[in-house]
Amino acid sequence: MSVPPWLSDLFWTYQNVVVSLGVNGLLALSMYVVLAAGQLSLGQAAFMGLGAYASALLTLRLHAPFWAVLPAAMLVPVAFALLVGGPTLRLAGVYLAIATIGLGEVLRAVYLNVDALGGALGLSGIPEAAPLWLIYALLAAALLVFWRIGRSRVGRAMEAMRSDETAALAMGVNVRRYRLATLVASAALAGLAGALSAHSTDFIGPNDYGFEPAVSILSFALLGGIGSPIAPVVGAVVLTLLPELMRGFAELRLILNGVVIVLAVLFLPRGLVAWRMRRRAA
Amino acid sequence: MLPQQLVNGVLLGATYALFALGFTLMFGVLRVINLTYGFYFTAGAFVAWFVTRAGGGLWLALPAAALASGVIAVVVDALLLTRLRRARADELASLMVTLGAVLALYAALAALLGPDIRRLPPAVLGNEAISLDGVRVTQAQLLILGASVVLAGGLVWLVRFSRLGLAIRAVAENPDAAGLMGIDTARVAALVSFVSGTLAGAGGVLIGLAFNAIHPYMGEAMMLRGFVVVILGGLGDIFGALVAGLLLGVIEVLTAGYLASGLKEAVAFAILVLVLWTRPAGLFGRPVARRV
Amino acid sequence: MxxxxxxxxxxxxxxxxxxxxxxxxxxxxxxxxxxxxxxxxxxxxxxxxxxxxxxxxxxxxxxxxxxxxxxxxxxxxxxxxxxxxxxxxxxxxxxxxxxxxxxxxxxxxxxxxxxxxxxxxxxxxxxxxxxxxxxxxxxxPEADVIPVTMKKAVSRGVKTIALMYANDDAFSKSGFEVMQSAATAAGLKILTTESFGSKDTDFSAQLTKIKALKPDAVGISALVEPVSGVLLQARQLGFGTETLFIGGNGSNSPKLGQIAGAAADGLIVGSPWFIGxxxxxxxxxxxxxxxxxxxxxxxxxxxxxxxxxxxxxxxxxxxxxxxxxxxxxxxxxxxxxxMGPFRFDAKRNPASAEGVVVLEMHGGTFRIAP
Structure with missing residues (x-):
């Protein structure tokens, strides 16, 4: 059985878009997990960068096999999250958002100034080792896990934290532990996404993980909504495809991209996917 | 070298402070990370560019730019944020809507006028430096320093001592209670947007003049520093923003001058993170951050 | 017609x-x-x-x-x-x-x-x-152009140089590395190396430091926007004609004269092409x-x-x-x-750099450097 050439051409043409859809889906989930616990963190791009750099360095310098690289790409951002998590998680709302932006910028300065990390030239020649099926299998697995958690007691605790933290505390929810746990889960997922994307595009640079990508990742989750894990993934799909569909409009596509976000927030306040998961009775 | 570096630092800090004054007011009173703020800054610079091209002097261009930016800020607030405020949407929604708006606004401006850098005509304000004992400053830089101090003072007066200021402080403290007390919160929000917008516009003109470069994305480049200054100074703290801006400028310049220029940005953000970890209400903050 | x-x-x-x-x-x-x-x-x-x-x-x-x-x-x-x-x-x-x-x-x-x-x-x-x-x-590639520019600088009596570059984009960083080795190869003494961000507008700290070292020349590797900003601020800080400014490929744009105006006068840059x-x-x-x-x-x-x-x-x-x-x-x-005669070498780069001319900013436009 062979694939007809037009089909393989079609697939080849959009291969990078298909990879981006999967990677951005994982990033959207990494955003979802912190938002679902009521935290506005903008550190996901920084975690992604840590995963991408750690995995690329392992592959390029130590020639580590891909299956060993992936867990390391999750461990490095998790270690970073644990290191900064204590003092950072005491912050709430906009303070947390700005602290995480600051951490991202500090990391960017590290990539730029340390020559062993490639500086502004970044790291190139990363083999395309991430198979497409793996990206989607991991995305599906993450969705499934979040789905199960969302319907469990843990999910209820997180929702309580989101709507009223003081009340959640009074109800006996260990808010601190949940916050750290969601941050760790978020870091692991973003690091994984970073490694997968680094191993499908050959080249990474320090500017791929700054303020702008951080805001894009946030917009995936906000556009899709956070009522269920599937919603942010839908948001990621829409925002990844939108610029591709509007290719050829030059500046107009940047304008339309912004207008779509504005309209979605104003007229779909719960996101594109407003439907919420039902939980089991306690 | 040290006196010149300190002057460099103060002047750079004055640009940060000037940018952050309106930002901290908007941020502190309306409790929204309004990402469109950088666009008002850009818009002010471009209005001044058009006015001076048409033959107007700086003393016409500056108020025109401030006024235009103020109006844009009110319109953006009325079209986008008022709706969300009325619907009691969370801060995420407001952040998101300003993000979409600012993407569209920058791109529209770039599409309309092109991404090129423009300069104000040299006749607007001489860029020759004044040399005092070997330390050199330009008129534009002195103007920025003067403007940030005067504007900060004026703003503090407005908020502390005027009737309007009382309403503004009430809204900042608790919008619901202020509304119950008969304060027209929508009007206060519009007013705060207007004042912030005019400050941003005036800042855009003066900073565009000092660095001699006006381009559509100039406000975007200032936003990250704006965050740092607003947090260091304490959210909504006008005087704090002035001091924090100056301090940040001096620290950055001394880092670049005596440590390593590559670390300039890293130091600024490392300080931000450390301050947030240890004193989240800002360097000078009392425990409650919501002060004006 | x-x-x-x-x-x-x-x-x-x-x-x-x-x-x-x-x-x-x-x-x-x-x-x-x-x-x-x-x-x-x-x-x-x-x-x-x-x-x-x-x-x-x-x-x-x-x-x-x-x-x-x-x-x-x-x-x-x-x-x-x-x-x-x-x-x-x-x-x-x-x-x-x-x-x-x-x-x-x-x-x-x-x-x-x-x-x-x-x-x-x-x-x-x-x-x-x-x-x-x-x-x-x-x-x-910059590696072919910058040595020609450095030779011109040496012929004008330059012995010491300070280098500045934007450290956050590949083009500027790579141009800086070329400048560094070309300056050493031409026998110049590098007094200091300063970096900045390509979106920066303030370069006063770096320039003040450089000014105190009194180099004969300042080499800048960055895109035209920051280079213009560096030149404007350098003039404000009192850099005069005694310092020769040397640009990389990013400076080779008519926009330099449009943005920096008279502040750019005297800068030299190597170019494979010249409008005149x-x-x-x-x-x-x-x-x-x-x-x-x-x-x-x-x-x-x-x-x-x-x-x-x-x-x-x-x-x-x-x-x-x-x-x-x-x-x-x-x-x-x-x-x-x-651009003159063109062939690819074995590595698919342009084979020769003979077409390179050194240009000088003068009154807001480029002319052949005297």
Whole structure:
């Protein structure tokens, strides 16, 4: 059985878009997990960068096999999250958002100034080792896990934290532990996404993980909504495809991209996917 | 070298402070990370560019730019944020809507006028430096320093001592209670947007003049520093923003001058993170951050 | 009108005559990947203008080459997606672009893997053609240009130099590394190295430090916007004519004079092309460009203009749209265009740097450095 050439051409043409859809889906989930616990963190791009750099360095310098690289790409951002998590998680709302932006910028300065990390030239020649099926299998697995958690007691605790933290505390929810746990889960997922994307595009640079990508990742989750894990993934799909569909409009596509976000927030306040998961009775 | 570096630092800090004054007011009173703020800054610079091209002097261009930016800020607030405020949407929604708006606004401006850098005509304000004992400053830089101090003072007066200021402080403290007390919160929000917008516009003109470069994305480049200054100074703290801006400028310049220029940005953000970890209400903050 | 006729005649001489008759019925499709939106759109717009002007002239006698243009937006994903669409959907036989070296590092492996000849017209960083055998560039790498500039500086009595560069983009960083080794090779003493961010507007700390060291020259590797800012502030801080400013390829843009004005006077920069080059081919190009677009061409337009002719000649040599044959055609390039005689070396970089002239900013425009 062979694939007809037009089909393989079609697939080849959009291969990078298909990879981006999967990677951005994982990033959207990494955003979802912190938002679902009521935290506005903008550190996901920084975690992604840590995963991408750690995995690329392992592959390029130590020639580590891909299956060993992936867990390391999750461990490095998790270690970073644990290191900064204590003092950072005491912050709430906009303070947390700005602290995480600051951490991202500090990391960017590290990539730029340390020559062993490639500086502004970044790291190139990363083999395309991430198979497409793996990206989607991991995305599906993450969705499934979040789905199960969302319907469990843990999910209820997180929702309580989101709507009223003081009340959640009074109800006996260990808010601190949940916050750290969601941050760790978020870091692991973003690091994984970073490694997968680094191993499908050959080249990474320090500017791929700054303020702008951080805001894009946030917009995936906000556009899709956070009522269920599937919603942010839908948001990621829409925002990844939108610029591709509007290719050829030059500046107009940047304008339309912004207008779509504005309209979605104003007229779909719960996101594109407003439907919420039902939980089991306690 | 040290006196010149300190002057460099103060002047750079004055640009940060000037940018952050309106930002901290908007941020502190309306409790929204309004990402469109950088666009008002850009818009002010471009209005001044058009006015001076048409033959107007700086003393016409500056108020025109401030006024235009103020109006844009009110319109953006009325079209986008008022709706969300009325619907009691969370801060995420407001952040998101300003993000979409600012993407569209920058791109529209770039599409309309092109991404090129423009300069104000040299006749607007001489860029020759004044040399005092070997330390050199330009008129534009002195103007920025003067403007940030005067504007900060004026703003503090407005908020502390005027009737309007009382309403503004009430809204900042608790919008619901202020509304119950008969304060027209929508009007206060519009007013705060207007004042912030005019400050941003005036800042855009003066900073565009000092660095001699006006381009559509100039406000975007200032936003990250704006965050740092607003947090260091304490959210909504006008005087704090002035001091924090100056301090940040001096620290950055001394880092670049005596440590390593590559670390300039890293130091600024490392300080931000450390301050947030240890004193989240800002360097000078009392425990409650919501002060004006 | 006369000048346009000259251009057409030249185009016909160099390319059209060599094209086989059957190429006329089926035009060969080529792609252009350039930044046409976002903050760096000015570069891509200049490149597209140069390519499209050349295309008009190549196609005067029947449509030989068809062009599809794709916007990269200046991002690596944008460049990769653009290349994949051009190759997979539009079936282009070769690609001109992308605009930035960063984009090429991401896009090059994709086009190279697919065996599509890819020619960078503005990608000057080190290591571009190491990506693979299908990656070419007509942009002179900084490594060829900067030594010429340094030689000029030495001839003016420069003995010590301070270096400044933008440390957050590949082009500027790579240009800085070249400057560093070229300065050492020319026997200059490097007094200090200072960096800044490419979006910075304040360079006062770095410049004050440099001024205290009193170097004979200051070398700057960055795009034109920050370079303009550095020069404006340097004048404010009292740098006078006793300090020679030396630019990298980013400074080689008429925008420098437009933004920095008199502050840029005296800066020298090496360039593979100069608008005032007196040879008839260049004069005809400049005239045709002004007639079509009502503005002056810059270096990016000139390099892109030559590149389309070079590609057209390679396609003529190939005789059909087979990418492998076009690649062989490119390797045999022997073309004289507005930048002078051009050939590729074994590593698919421009073979010689003899066309490099050192320019000096004077009264807001470039002239040949005295």
């Amino acid at each position: 006369r000048r346009r006729d000259v251009t057409r005649a030249l185009a016909a001489l160099t390319v059209a005559a060599a094209l086989p008759a059957r190429a006329q019925d089926a035009p060969v499709r080529v792609g252009l990947v350039a930044i046409l939106s976002g903050p760096n759109a000015a570069y891509g717009t200049a490149i597209r203008a140069g390519v499209e002007l050349a295309l008009d002239q190549v196609n005067t006698k029947g449509k030989r080459i068809a062009l599809t243009v794709a916007d990269s937006g200046g991002t690596k994903d944008g460049a990769i997606n653009a290349a994949r669409i051009l190759i997979g959907r539009d079936k282009v036989a070769a690609i001109i672009g992308p605009t930035l070296s960063n984009e090429m590092f991401a896009m090059g492996p994709v086009t190279n893997g697919r065996g599509i000849p890819t020619i960078g017209t503005s990608t000057t960083a080190n290591g571009i053609t190491d990506i693979g055998p299908f990656i070419f560039r007509t942009a002179l 080059k007196p040879d008839p081919a260049n004069q005809a190009f400049v005239a045709a460009f002004r007639a079509k677009y009502n503005r002056d061409p810059d270096q990016f337009a000139a390099q892109a203009y030559d590149t389309l002719f070079i590609l057209a000649a390679a396609i003529a040599h190939a005789g059909n749209a087979d990418p492998e044959r076009i690649r062989n055609g490119l390797l045999r390039t022997d073309y004289t265009g507005v």
